[in-house]
Amino acid sequence: MVKSTLQFDNMNSVVAQKTDFLVIENLTKAYPTPDGGEFVVLDGIDLTLKEDEFVALLGHSGCGKSTLLKMVAGLEQPTSGLITLEGKAVRKPGADRMMVFQHYGLLPWLTVRENIRLAVDEVLDGLSHKEKTQIVTEHLAMVNLTAAANKYPDEISGGMKQRVGIARALALRPKMLLMDEPFGALDALTRGKLQKQVLNIWENHRQTVMMVTHDVDEALYMSDRIVMMTNGPHAKIGEILEVPFAHPRDRQQIRNSPEYYELRNHALNFLDHYFSTDD
Structure with a gap:
């Protein structure tokens, strides 16, 4: 090297x-x-x-x-x-350690908010409902997806889907x-x-x-x-x-x-x- x-x-x-x-x-x-x-x-x-x-x-x-x-x-x-x-x-x-892939890996039957919340529920299970909701809301805002929070993956663009994946990864607070x-x-x-x-x-x-x-x-x-x-x-x-x-x-x-x-x-x-x- x-x-x-x-x-x-x-x-x-x-x-x-x-x-x-x-x-x-x-x-x-x-x-x-x-x-x-x-x-x-x-x-x-x-x-x-x-x-x-x-x-x-x-x-x-x-x-x-x-x-x-x-x-x-x-x-x-x-x-x-x-x-x-x-x-x-x-x-x-x-x-x-959280990964963001080239292909988005979103669950099509869940909304943008629900895709992020599912990961938060799985990993940050020690937090209260209110704390989890706040984390999801903060990370939706972080990637400018607040307005699209209740849309499904087939209703948003490729760039927006990738932002959901990034927000989902960051919401888990990885090192x-x-x-x-x-x-x-x-x-x-x-x-x-x-x-x-x-x-x-x-x-x-x-x-x-x-x-x-x-x-x-x-x-x-x-x-x-x-x-x-x-x-x-x-x-x-x-x-x-x-x-x-x-x-x-x-x-x-x-x-x-x-x-x-x-x-x-x-x-x-x-x-x-x-x-x-x-x-």
């Missing part, structure tokens, strides 16, 4: 001062093959995330980004290696938010608006985030660091790119800076020059 040597005068040092939160050590993931061998997806992954850090996983399809995210979530187990969250080994899913290409199924205009909204929420309600993306501009706009993966099989972390722009961020402002295009070109050159784009 290579850490980018790009340096900028306005580098934000806040993240570096925080303590280790999530630690991934020498992680390997392999699947058995019909001939008795194994197909190694990820090989020797070492990565540490700080508390409240926003990290993007960037790479071509098939490089194991989503597999790594699922192992952090506890949905899959590593073949070898260790993942720890605040010093405790990750062995299974838990309410301290870590895991997002697997959360904007990938949206049109360009909706995607840009939702990126801004999610970033605004994170800037005002900090928590550790790991997000899978194929989009260099998305990674630069939203994250503190970009973890760039080599192609699979035997995918590794090829380079980690530090993103120097302070929060809160203004998309137009950072795009007008020379640092933005230097970082963007560096990431694109990494993906294009060193590794095949074949899936």
Whole structure:
């Protein structure tokens, strides 16, 4: 793994001062093959995330980004290696880590409010009815869905459905938010608006985030660091790119800076020059 040597005068040092939160050590993931061998997806992954850090996983399809995210979530187990969250080994899913998927996963027979409330009832069962109602109401407002609270999923747009998924995840008060290409199924205009909204929420309600993306501009706009993966099989972390722009961020402002295009070109050159784009 290579850490980018790009340096900028306005580098934000806040993240570096925080303590280790999530630690991934020498992680390997392999699947058995019909001939008795194994197909190694990820090989020797070492990565540490700080508390409240926003990290993007960037790479071509098939490089194991989503597999790594699922192992952090506890949905899959590593073949070898260790993942720890605040010093405790990750062995299974838990309410301290919530995932937002590309496809929304809403129950069509429940309203927007009811989809969020169902998750709150399941995880935060120790709270009173009034407290649960308040949490749901607050998170509907957080993603600007108060007016759509009593609509059903087939009555709202794709962008609104994704906001329901994000509100549902955040309402459970996780320590870590895991997002697997959360904007990938949206049109360009909706995607840009939702990126801004999610970033605004994170800037005002900090928590550790790991997000899978194929989009260099998305990674630069939203994250503190970009973890760039080599192609699979035997995918590794090829380079980690530090993103120097302070929060809160203004998309137009950072795009007008020379640092933005230097970082963007560096990431694109990494993906294009060193590794095949074949899936």
